[in-house]
Amino acid sequence: MTPTGTVTGAIIGNARSFIWWEWIFRRPGEIWQRTVEHVQMTVVAVGIGLAISTVLSLIAVRYRWTYAPITWIGSLLYTIPSLALFVALIPYTGLGFVTAQIALVSYTILILVRNIVAGIDGVPAAVREAADGMGYTRARRLWSVELPLALPTIVAGVRIASVTVIGLVTITALIGNGGYGTFINDGLNRQFSTPIVLGATLSVALAVLVDAALVLFERWLTPWARRRSTL
Amino acid sequence: MPDRSPDRHAIGLRNVTKTFAGSALPAVGDLTLAVRPGEIVALVGPSGCGKTTTLKMINRLVEPTSGTIEVLGDDQRSMPAHELRRRIGYVIQQIGLFPHRTIRRNMGMVPELLGWDGDRIAARTDELVGLVGLDPDLLDRYPAELSGGQQQRVGVARALAADPPILLMDEPYSAVDPIVRERLQDELLALQAKVHKTIVLVTHDIDEAMRLADRVAILNVGGVLEQYDTPDGLLAAPASPFVASFLGRERGLRRLALRRVADVEVIEGPIVRPSRTVAEALDVADEHGTSWVAVVDERQLGGWIDRAELEALPGSTSVGGLATQRFVATVGATTPLREALDVIVTSRSRMAAVLDGERYLGMVTIDQVAGGLDA
Ligand SMILES: Nc1ncnc2c1ncn2[C@@H]1O[C@H](COP(=O)(O)OP(=O)(O)O)[C@@H](O)[C@H]1O
Ligand SMILES: [Mg+2]
Numbered sequence: 062m063t064p065t066g067t068v069t070g071a072i073i074g075n076a077r078s079f080i081w082w083e084w085i086f087r088r089p090g091e092i093w094q095r096t097v098e099h100v101q102m103t104v105v106a107v108g109i110g111l112a113i114s115t116v117l118s119l120i121a122v123r124y125r126w127t128y129a130p131i132t133w134i135g136s137l138l139y140t141i142p143s144l145a146l147f148v149a150l151i152p153y154t155g156l157g158f159v160t161a162q163i164a165l166v167s168y169t170i171l172i173l174v175r176n177i178v179a180g181i182d183g184v185p186a187a188v189r190e191a192a193d194g195m196g197y198t199r200a201r202r203l204w205s206v207e208l209p210l211a212l213p214t215i216v217a218g219v220r221i222a223s224v225t226v227i228g229l230v231t232i233t234a235l236i237g238n239g240g241y242g243t244f245i246n247d248g249l250n251r252q253f254s255t256p257i258v259l260g261a262t263l264s265v266a267l268a269v270l271v272d273a274a275l276v277l278f279e280r281w282l283t284p285w286a287r288r289r290s291t292l
Numbered sequence: 293m294p295d296r297s298p299d300r301h302a303i304g305l306r307n308v309t310k311t312f313a314g315s316a317l318p319a320v321g322d323l324t325l326a327v328r329p330g331e332i333v334a335l336v337g338p339s340g341c342g343k344t345t346t347l348k349m350i351n352r353l354v355e356p357t358s359g360t361i362e363v364l365g366d367d368q369r370s371m372p373a374h375e376l377r378r379r380i381g382y383v384i385q386q387i388g389l390f391p392h393r394t395i396r397r398n399m400g401m402v403p404e405l406l407g408w409d410g411d412r413i414a415a416r417t418d419e420l421v422g423l424v425g426l427d428p429d430l431l432d433r434y435p436a437e438l439s440g441g442q443q444q445r446v447g448v449a450r451a452l453a454a455d456p457p458i459l460l461m462d463e464p465y466s467a468v469d470p471i472v473r474e475r476l477q478d479e480l481l482a483l484q485a486k487v488h489k490t491i492v493l494v495t496h497d498i499d500e501a502m503r504l505a506d507r508v509a510i511l512n513v514g515g516v517l518e519q520y521d522t523p524d525g526l527l528a529a530p531a532s533p534f535v536a537s538f539l540g541r542e543r544g545l546r547r548l549a550l551r552r553v554a555d556v557e558v559i560e561g562p563i564v565r566p567s568r569t570v571a572e573a574l575d576v577a578d579e580h581g582t583s584w585v586a587v588v589d590e591r592q593l594g595g596w597i598d599r600a601e602l603e604a605l606p607g608s609t610s611v612g613g614l615a616t617q618r619f620v621a622t623v624g625a626t627t628p629l630r631e632a633l634d635v636i637v638t639s640r641s642r643m644a645a646v647l648d649g650e651r652y653l654g655m656v657t658i659d660q661v662a663g664g665l666d667a
Contacts, residue, residue, distance in 0.1 A: 191388030193353055194460075195402050195450075196378035209392045285392045285434040 081255045092263070098239030099267060102230045106162055107223050110169030117170070118177035119203070128178065135171030143168070143232055151236075161233035168229060169222040176218025180211025213286060216279040220272050227268040231260065241267070301362060302458060302490035303327040303350055308359030310345050310515070318357070319345045320515030329457070332484060332491040334501035334508045336538070342515030343494040347460050350492065351380045364457060378402055381451030381489070385463040387443050389435035395446055396431040402454040420449040423486070425479060441472040448480075452487065462494045477504055498538060502526075502546070510535050524550050528665070547665055548630035553623050556664040558646050558654030563588040566612030570605045573597070584641060587616055593645055593652040595619055622647050623656070633661045 085092075121128040146164045154160040184207050192202045208215075234242025244260030247253070280287060303326070310320040320342040327333045335343045348354040349361060352373040361368045368376055389398050397404075399420055400413040408416075421428050424445040435443055444464065451459055465473040481504065484491065495501050501508045502523040509520045512534055519531040527547040530536035536543075562580035564573045566589050573585045577599050585602070587594035595616025605614075621639035623632045625648050635644045636658055646653040 185386075185388070185391075187384060187386035187388035188390060189388075190353070190384060190386075191382070191390075194351060194377055194382030194384070194388075196374040196376075196405055198374050201405075206390060206392075210390075283392070285436070 079254060080258055084255050085259055092259075095239060095241050095243055095260075096263070096267070098243075099227070099230050099241050099264065102161065102165065102233060102238060102240055103223060103226050103267075103271070106165035106226045106230075107169060107219065109162065110166045110173055110222060110226075111219065113166065114170055114173035114177060118174050118181070121174065121178050122181050131174060132171065135174055138167035139171040141167075143229055144235075147233075147236055156236045158238055161230075161236060161238045165226050165229055165233065168225055172222045172225070173215075173218045176214050176221075177211065180214030180218075181207050183214060184210045209283075212283055213279060216275060216282070220275045223271050223275065224268045227264055227271060231264050240264075300328055301326045302329040302331075302364060303492065304362040305346070305349075306360045306362075308346075308349060308356045308361060310342070310349060310354060311357045317514055320349070320356075322359070323515055323517055325509055325517060325520065327490055327492060329490050330488045331506040332493060332504055334493045334495055334505035335511060336495055336498055336501040336508055337511035337518075338513065338538075339496060341511045341513050343496075343511060344462055346511070346515060347462050347492060347494050350458075350460055351377050351382060353377075378405055378454065379456050379458070381456045381459040383447050383451045383459065383461040383464045385466050387447040387467075389443055389446055389450070391435055394432050394434060395426075395438070398435065398446060399431075399449050399453055401450060402456075406454055408454075416453060420453060423452065423483060424449040440468045441476065444468060444472075444476055445479075448483070452489075457490060459489045459491045461491065463496070464493070465500065466495075466497075473500075480504060498540065502550070510538055544665065545630055545633075548633060548661065549628050551629045551664050552625065553627045553629060553632050553646055553656060554625040556629065556656060556660045558656055558660060561643065561645070561655030562586060563652075564611050565589060566594070566610070568611050569607060570602050570609045570611060570614075571607035573611050574599065574602055574607075577602070582641060582643075585611075586619060586645065587611060587614075588652050591652045592650060593619055593622075593647065596641075619645055621645065624648065625653065629661050629664050632656060633658070636661065 117131050121131050143164050146167070147160060150160045150163055154163065181203075188206065188210070189202065192206050197206065230238075230240045231242035231245060234240050234246050241260040241264040244256040244263075248255065248257035248260070305323055305325045308320060308323045309318050311318040323342075323346060325333075325346075335346055337343055345354055349356050350363065350368070352368060363376065363380070389395075390401070393401075396417055399417050400408075403413045403416060417431070418428070420426075421431065426442065426445050426449065430438060430442060430446075435446070438446065444467075447464070451461075465476050468476065477500065493501070493504060505523065507520060507522055508526055510518045510526070512518050518538075519526060519535045521529075524547055526535065526539060527543040527550070530539055530543070539546075562576050562582045562584065563586045564576050566587055577583065577585050583599045584596045585599070586596045589612075596619050597611070597614055597616055601614075621635050621641065621644045623635050623644045623646055625646060627635075632644055636642055636656065643655045643657050645655055
């Protein structure tokens with residue numbers, strides 16, 4: 062799933078001493094700081110990605126012909142390797158936060174647009190007709206009927222996007238944006254396995270945690286989907 | 293013919309045509325149709341004849357290609373479509389309840405759109421629950437937790453929530469099983485007796501149309517109006533072979549099903565008072581050409597005596613003291629004529645006594661029942 066997996070495998074293979082626990086225990090402050098940085102990078106990227114994707118999705122739903130070009134561009138952004146994108150962006154946006162965010166955000170667009178559009182398309186035609194028949198305006202129908210009903214599908218997209226971004230943020234550390242990737246960089250530079258294992262483990266743990274949190278969030282947001290009887 | 297004076301129309305379609313983009317033939321062709329306030333009009337016809345399209349043009353879910361539609365005296369285009377729709381209840385076959393809202397919220401949707409305050413919506417919801425016969429315990433459930441029949445009641449309640457003068461229903465009962473359907477149809481009639489809405493009902497089921505509607509519009513493919521009349525008028529005089537075949541067989545019997553015993557003139561029947569003599573009773577039987585007489589005292593039906601029994605007795609005997617047999621061929625004033633006919637043809641005497649509770653009103657024979665079709 063994420064490049065960290067392969068890196069970890071390679072390093073553990075040639076590690077002499079495996080994990081120096083004391084080195085880890087001496088750094089609660091640094092671990093906390095890297096966690097905050099990692100979460101910040103992720104939240105900002107997914108947040109901006111969601112905002113852009115929502116706008117693009119609404120355009121795609123309203124003007125159907127735009128869906129194909131939007132997803133085509135999304136796929137293109139998704140396929141460009143992140144390192145290549147960094148290199149390409151550095152002359153314009155420099156080494157740092159903006160470059161990293163551009164790369165991260167562009168990864169989320171395809172996933173999020175597909176899910177938002179699928180979610181809205183999945184609203185039963187009868188529900189839409191009933192809303193129109195009762196006198197909903199288009200905007201109100203979207204806001205209070207279509208988007209809420211699309212939530213499970215949208216949240217599913219946000220989960221994939223978040224997990225992907227959490228993995229990618231370990232790479233953006235290469236261009237100096239902090240996060241768990243900083244541990245991995247450090248370990249690679251010093252041929253020292255402990256920070257590498259620490260960084261990799263923490264980013265996997267964060268991904269699992271965020272995914273689980275989003276599942277709970279979705280259940281909280283969609284009480285109607287829980288109480289389905291077997292009529 | 294329908295009344296064409298504008299002030300008497302709740303809904304008036306004038307030369308309305310709808311041709312969908314990309315199709316050569318119109319789905320609805322030059323349709324003129326008026327619906328009076330407080331009546332139930334059914335649009336019936338074969339699948340694809342433009343019933344749904346016609347209905348959706350009334351609340352502007354479909355815009356007519358040409359022609360005008362008046363709703364409550366105004367051109368429907370005189371206000372924004374969403375405002376028009378808030379004044380017109382809309383019920384569809386698939387119901388379309390909002391899955392993410394509780395039943396209570398679903399019922400309150402239009403009042404919410406109209407900006408009613410919470411207390412008023414809550415009061416109205418409680419009222420609606422009673423009106424459509426829904427269990428109040430269901431109010432806090434989600435639609436997926438309800439049966440099809442319950443959801444359909446919620447759909448009707450939702451449509452009536454803001455008390456719109458007009459209700460449009462598109463095959464509202466097609467998706468529920470026949471037993472539930474019949475109950476919901478009865479409920480609609482009972483409801484209509486209380487709320488007096490102008491209802492346009494689309495159905496492909498001619499029996500449903502005849503049962504529920506005051507007037508029925510029969511449409512042919514292309515949205516061509518074949519005939520627009522009361523159920524009785526249609527059965528009495530189908531305007532075309534299409535209408536006749538659409539109505540089906542046994543039109544006479546089905547007309548009888550639409551009328552009641554109270555609609556026909558009853559005859560006095562071969563009855564005698566208990567104070568009469570056997571000789572007088574035999575005269576009554578002769579006069580009516582029956583082999584029996586019924587004993588009626590103060591409009592109470594006592595029973596009947598066979599002519600052969602009377603002939604065996606002295607002519608001066610009083611009828612009052614004689615044993616009688618219970619009169620089983622009886623009908624009520626509200627019995628449909630078709631049912632009365634069944635009672636008559638299965639009775640030995642070819643006559644049924646009409647009773648209003650205990651009170652004897654007279655007798656009906658096949659002649660009276662058949663006469664009911666002339667009225
Ligand atoms: N949105 C639409 N676009 C194109 N054709 C349509 C549309 N809606 C209905 N039609 C066509 O118009 C005709 C009448 O349809 P409809 O009013 O739904 O019939 P009914 O309700 O009587 O079965 C049909 O031939 C149908 O295919
Ligand atoms: Mg239809």
